[in-house]
Amino acid sequence: MRKILLPILFFSSLSVFAQENVLQYVKPITGTQKMGHTYPGATVPFGMVQLSPDTDTIPYEMNGKYNPDVYKYCAGYQYEDKTIVGFSHTHFSGTGHSDLGDFLIMPTVGNLQLNPGAADHPESGYRSRFSHSTEVAEPAYYKVKLEDDNILAELTATNRVGFHQYTFPGTDQAHIILDMMSGIYNYDNKDVWTFIRVENDTLITGFRQTNGWARTRIEYFAMVFSKPFVQYGHQNYAKDVYKGFWRKFDQTKNFPEMAGKQIRAYFDFKTSPGEKIKIKFALSPVSTVGALKNLRAEIPGWDFEQVKQAGQALWAKELNKIQIASTSKEEKENFYTAMYHAFINPTTYMDVDGAYRGLDMNIHIADGYTNYTTFSLWDTYRALHPLFNVIQPKRNADMIQSMLNHYEQSAQHMLPIWAHYANENWCMIGYHSVSVIADAIMKGNAPFDVNKALDACVTTARHRTYDGLGYYMDMGYIPEDKNGSSVSKTLEYAYDDWCIAQVAKKLGRTDIYDEFIKRSTNYKNVYDDSTGFMRPRLNDGTFKASFDALQTHDQGFIEGNAWNYSLYVPQYPNEMIAMMGGKKQFTSHLDSLFTMELPDKYFAETEDITRDGIIGNYVHGNEPSHHVAYLYNWTGNPWKTQERVRMILKKMYHPGPDGLGGNDDCGQMSAWYIFSTLGFYPVCPGADEYALGSPAIDKATMQLENGKTFVVDVKNQGDKNVYVQKVLLNGSPLNRLYITHEDIMNGGTLTFYMSAKPKK
Template sequence: MKKILTPLLLTVAVAANAQENVLQYVKPITGTMKMGHTYPGATVPFGAVQLSPETDTIPYEMDGKYNKDVYKYCAGYQYEDKTIVGFSHTHFSGTGHADLGDFLIMPTTGPLQLNPGTADHPETGYRSTFSHANEVAEAGYYKVKLDEPDVLAELTATSRVGFHQYTFNGKEPAHIILDMMSNIYNYENKNVWTYIRVENDSTITGYRQTNGWARTRTVYFAMTFSKPFKSYGHQNYANNVYRGFWRKFDQTHNFPEMAGRQIRAWFDFNTTPGEQVKIKLAISPVSTTGALNNLNTEAPGWDFNKVKGDAQALWIKELNKIRIQSPSKEEKENFYTAMYHAFINPTTYMDVDGNYRGLDMNVHNTNGYTNYTTFSLWDTYRALHPFFNLIQPARNADMVRSMVAHFEQSAQHMLPVWSHYANENWCMIGYHSVSVIADAIMKGNAPFDAARALDACVTTARHRSYDGLGYYMDNGYIPEDKQGASVSKVLEYAYDDWCIAQVAKKLNRQDLYEEFIKRSQNYKNVYDAGTGFMRPRLSDGSFKKDFDPLQTHDQGFIEGNAWNYSLYVPQYPAEMIEMMGGKKQFAQHLDSLFTMELPDKYFAETEDITRDGIIGNYVHGNEPSHHVAYLYNHTGQPWKTQDRIRMILKKMYHPGPDGLGGNDDCGQMSAWYIFSSLGFYPMCPGADQYELGSPAVDKATLQLENGKTFTVDVKNQSDKNVYVQKVLLNGKEWKKLTISHGDIMNGGVITFVMGAKPKDYTK
């Protein structure tokens, strides 16, 4: 027996070593304070379900005015709160806008209360106090002790199923509340209609239609309990229960159908001390039948620990696609938490049978690929999707397929701008699906119809009625007196047009190449040589007067000012630098950006302009600046890129509730951290080059989907040795400041030799 077990144990040890348990370094609580807008609950990589606690319910409007507090709760959870309202099944991760929060469940004991109460007086409702000392947040698992009902709540998930486990004390009557009113964004008025059907004594189905950020969103659910409930009921808070024959019944108690805009239902149980009541709730974009099928397929049993183990095994598999070495526990926590956040969005949007509801509100089938939603493209085109092209190429190709399907279902014939749940929110500017598609095609990750994708890009870019595009096409700029944020739009359109030109050239569409390469030069039309800044122009061609390059609002910009946006020409860095006075003057501009001190007046009134995400006037918390530190490479001063990168890594990221210097924005902030820690960054997606920086790890091994590995090996690494002295690629000295995508995908080793003093290793 001993001879048999020895090789068996060796096999297990080898397998464990091959898939290191890096979950210990993942801290989902990171970013849950201030503006990080992440959530601590349970999800699987790119899962449709995000099962997480809500710590408050904030109305979108108060006294007829926008309530700024709603911005705090984009993810439903704020670390500084003292109470939990319940656990809902859908959440955004790190966004600057709110929605979702579907199907809130809350276990309670004692006399039934059907209102949530308030944070100041939780005893007036089903809300409960909690302590972070009794809270555990891991990848794929969440646990918290609810003080008032004395219930231990545990959560895990599959892709489409949220799995709850509640341990009751057994001393009082036990209830499970299903709150169909609760949501994130607009608590009182978001629901269009909700419906609950009691199928039997342990299974519930239904749906919810909402009009929040997404105007027409319908989510179906199927919910089952591990033991039969003894009774149930509901209360309608809008007095609009569907009439007709239903009024002949007592609809509030044990009636099998419930409908209305604002419904809360409850289910009563007898429990013994220490007894666990388990709940599985599956969601579907199509039907309750689809939700039941999702539930039975993904979570057929009641073994909570097995589902938890399966969820965490998925995370271990994905996180081990990059294995780093570092003597710093904080570095490992930063890195793997960033990996975790990067692999949450976009989210799966289809049933297990491939069916999903499209933008046209019809049911479609993917016929083999995974359909995704939650495309925060103004953020994620910059680093997240390039990261996927490197580490998750198959998924990214499916994301492109999802974007093209969105285009074909769109009445406007537009690629997605900011979309989720079969809705286009039209949030932010540009048409950055184009960048994602171009980056995939130019890097050889295009197992889809590239010509069809290019046609979608071109049609989108010619849409004259979209956000000033008609002015842009006619004039080469957008008049600020006709369209706000005009400079930002021109610069981002010009970049997207360059992306289209690259794909057109690759696919031998010379006519399209000439059209869009010309459009890509439009950035020049908003540059004012007199001030040295990009500046808004008016309908008569003149530059706008009363220009303040430090101000964002009413100055032609969005989420950035002229100091930052004047550097946004990633497609033509050399031309931009020459236009702005040459390398020396441009480097001085960069120096000033990082070292100036902004007066308090620029932080006064808007929640997205705070000192948390800013170094000098460099705004890391907003994405238009994410490439800026790498521009020093183009001024002949690469050591300044290296110094700035390491400074930003230290100042903007740490493992803790307040560990993000701004919204994570569906993984973009995290993707910046990952790339920059590895020592290279995609300054211009759509090109196949990465800018080299200063790696912050001792070693990293990238497990590529093509079966090869690419290793970053760093010599003399330390917090003081931030300057690159020498670079070798596969043992040969590398004099370039860039590395190509092909160089990485071919596998091999890049070696950085570090030191404490600046050096231009290219000479």
């Protein structure tokens, strides 16, 4: 059965490709320049392997201090670079923090060099120059010419296996280097332990354990060559490694066990001109035995093209869940590239038999569902997971089950905050697993124990020792002199608490509803009526004296300022507007946000705020503002929402290396684009409503998992016709500025009539 799996995938995909070859519109190179932090390599939807080139390896620290250049390499690749160091098997997509980059492989010829060398002198090491003119990046496929050694590198992947194909020149000095030191977070590798075992002349196994951003991350591998190597060896760059009884062996050459913190291994071959050496490289979170099972199950043979086509068939199936019509090729490229990026994370985290490593470092079995990891929840709760509830509901339910597993395995008894590879990184603020869980329950996508899920949410939200929660629970806000980013935390906790209250109400648990609906109004406690902004308060109850509404640091905010965060009350938009002076004054505030010009000094305070990611003082490159353009709907000015949304779509996205106006953040930026292009957006996940905007395509057909179809049909759409004149739902006038989740799930047609003139 396993041997015929790939042919079945390939031939069954023919009907998918017949719909339209949407793969031609996907540009994985988009976002690889500047701050997008995406990678161009090979992966399949939600795949455990992300096999991609790394263009440099930057130490996290220089002279004992944080090295700001490391921020550029969160995905291992920067479009401006001229050399490739190698191809590693794990990568984040679009994050603002670095990690992974496991098991870097590099093919070379000539004299063996085990140091990567310098970017300005690649001949000093094993790295190679490359040109974008020979680079091809497609879904599930990557190709590039390594110019220094005249090697053609090709990559593809299944869920758990990376497949390399290297075309060599004729030589007696062909090498495959396996760099176990290289990593995207901590290249000096003081906190890495690696092990390699040569099983025979084609099979290698081992593991890599790191202490980086994730402090106890371990990954196993099984590596198979398509032809036997003639000899092998390694260099251990740590000092005093060969001690005691091990000195009885020469471990540096043809010795089958290699262990240490700083190991680079090599495998030598003789090749004829144009000969291909192929490598299958399987990962496992559990064991080398698990990696071998994954390898044999997913790629039993050596047909590179077949594996590539099977991977692209998987992408075609997922991308065709939304079929769009547009006269603009660029629009199709933007849309399907956004879908591609949205379907990379979260990633599968289990072997083919369901085994995975839990947060408790024990081995567990996912029975009847897929276990996932890579949860950048501060970003993705806003639009990515709501998007999954529409077009990937089964996967989203499995993701929530994975979060609940995390809770059960957590020594702190908390849901994930920012988790990957059986580790909790405690990155960013809030407890937004709550939002993801509530959104699924309120939208009827909850094939799990909803009362146990609510209990997990409540326990997490009552964790007094977590990030200022004790102050929040006792005082109704977090004092800035006790806990930093206090305003942002207070506002985000209040929103999450509202989500808990909605679920409690639905489940009839009145005591929990009463507790958390009261907590959800704590946003009022950090609003300063004298300034018209949210403002940090101190432990004595007074507002912080020195206050700059345009600054982020030391003002109680994170990844935003008072102008942006004062608009973050998604659970109570009407009450927020009234509190800030009413619809007219609030509209003026929104207008100023988009049109004001920030002085240069406000762009120097952090590396992820640049003019590339902002419009006026609206920061699209950071997520707290992603709902803001839609707030005009609550002021009686929906035409301004329509105008702003279309402006953001044009300014922040285009199909090029620098085509993202900020980190893609595991698909959140892309999910915003998908929703907004379709003409609606989840301003408040946990509610069942989507605010209407301005669709930027002619038609979209959404194939829902329940077998129904939801169509967005746009009449007279164009770059100038951004204003909505009327909306019909299934032929009847829609006399409201939102649609419901039920409207979508029931199937039908949403028709927009557009014009160049606003309907005020």
